[in-house]
Amino acid sequence: MRINIKDVAKRAGVSISTVSRVINDSKAVRPKTKAKVLEAIEELGYKPNAIARSLKVRHTKTIGIMVPDISNQFYPEVVRGIEDVASMYEYNIFLCNTDLDSEKELQYFDVLEEKQVDGIIYMGGNISEEMGKRFKNASAPIILIGIDYEDYPSVTIDNINASKEAVNYLISKGHKKVGMITGKAHDPIISGVRKEGYKQALEENNLTFDESLVIEGGNRFKSGYEGARQLLELPEPPSALFISGDEMAIGAMRAALEMGIKIPDELAIVGFNNIDMAGKVFPSLSTIGQPMYEMGAIGMRVLTKILHDEELDDKKIVLNYSLIERESS
């Protein structure tokens, strides 16, 4: 049987209140009795029950994080960032994989609230209407990472300018025909916004946008591979590819290599995200770097500020991206 505060009170010959006082070291308690209590705790191997405590104090020191898929390259880094600062402030994290499935999202959101998390960090493609309602009625503060929505605090990068810069860069290298592989069509940022940046860059450079040069991918290696094959088998294939996800970009490189197309001489590629592997593959991948760890860390940091009623100088944080030139371009 798990032992509780009462047991140690008895053992130490004091009341449970003083035991409580020493474990929270609140108020003054005579050194001598404190010692007695500590001793009892030690002997009994007592550990306070955080659940009971939470019920009383009305917070749990835990936060929930909703992420599409932790096994997807992009997220472990940001989750790590979150967890590092969470643990600094003594929060634990519930990890929830939503697979971008709005049913799952809703469910997780509910249990997170039932479990009385102090805050929620949300990552995902887009916020469904139903989810929006949940957000509105949420009893815990919500932070968005990688996405923006209404007036919730968020940390993002400027995806549109990042994309524009990527394809501008490709164009500046002399490419007249640059193709693109996006994410799933319904994803407003990986597909929507980044494609918009791509279009704008083309326009600014007086190149015509050609729908047949952009392929809808699925964010994973395979769709990059297949997308690239499709593009590269065109009668007049593009000489450069902007791909809105590194894993897809690596798939695309693979396709090119297999087709005997030389990178970067015959085909230049720039990806997006700067996942860990981007710098490690051969040839290494040029890409737009998102500061993933920082996005997580900063997101969690603003959450702690909200939780501790600290002043928030900016609800909408947009971090710097960077164009990382490597061997693929």
Added chain:
Amino acid sequence: MRINIKDVAKRAGVSISTVSRVINDSKAVRPKTKAKVLEAIEELGYKPNAIARSLKVRHTKTIGIMVPDISNQFYPEVVRGIEDVASMYEYNIFLCNTDLDSEKELQYFDVLEEKQVDGIIYMGGNISEEMGKRFKNASAPIILIGIDYEDYPSVTIDNINASKEAVNYLISKGHKKVGMITGKAHDPIISGVRKEGYKQALEENNLTFDESLVIEGGNRFKSGYEGARQLLELPEPPSALFISGDEMAIGAMRAALEMGIKIPDELAIVGFNNIDMAGKVFPSLSTIGQPMYEMGAIGMRVLTKILHDEELDDKKIVLNYSLIERESS
């Protein structure tokens, strides 16, 4: 103010017990009153407080998972496996990154217990003495993944035979001089056991073990890169490398490629783990495949069995590894 069971009781004009009964749909409750209650719940947007519930029922439907580093290639997969089956059984997971630091491990273990997790899944290099004590006194069942210890349930692969098979394979390809890059020296499995397999294979093939051909790495890309350079610059460099981690192996490939050494013609490499990227890099990496997702899923499955007092036919589960031949060998 968060609304509670009392509020809905009042609203529905019933007692809190009947409300409790409908939300747990235990016992019979007249359809009509049930409807009333449901309606009240709906109107009020009531969500049961799982903390209060946990305090009463003495379990939390959450488990803790301790992992060295979620941003390290190997773990996201297994965590995903864990989470998938956890969510099937309606458990949530606390994710803790220990960095293999025993201080952190101890701390996390304590808060996990204070937060009354129903079980703990532990992954890590080795179990310190202090940690062993914690295990012994733990009030929650513990499952080990990727490591074995005393009589705790564990799911692993046969690392020694896996390693042996890897280098046997290399030798069968005609290599007489095969080097190795291990993990950190103190890690009993990534360094200890896998190195042992390497030695045994050498021995079985009447090749002499040469300490200067094995380098202690650090599990990451960089140490693979540096280790390979070191080995490859030897007057008589090995023609094959067995590397006890794919990320290091990819680093090693990189080093070779930069040195103008052709893979696999001049240097064959086989790694360990079969991380996601192993099949995606160029050239693709031959490796020992650990069923990472399954290890997580199965580990969690046995935990649920323990939690539900189901029969456990085997405490020590060892899964099949597989030698995956790709382009690097």
Added chain:
DNA sequence: TTGTAGGCGTTATCAT
């Protein structure tokens, strides 16, 4: 079928 009340392990207020 429904309601009353005690208790889960704490914290915090109010006495002492």
Added chain:
DNA sequence: ATGATAACGCCTACAA
């Protein structure tokens, strides 16, 4: 400086 005691929100005998 310390001790009783009433919550916190829920579940569950037991009673009605």
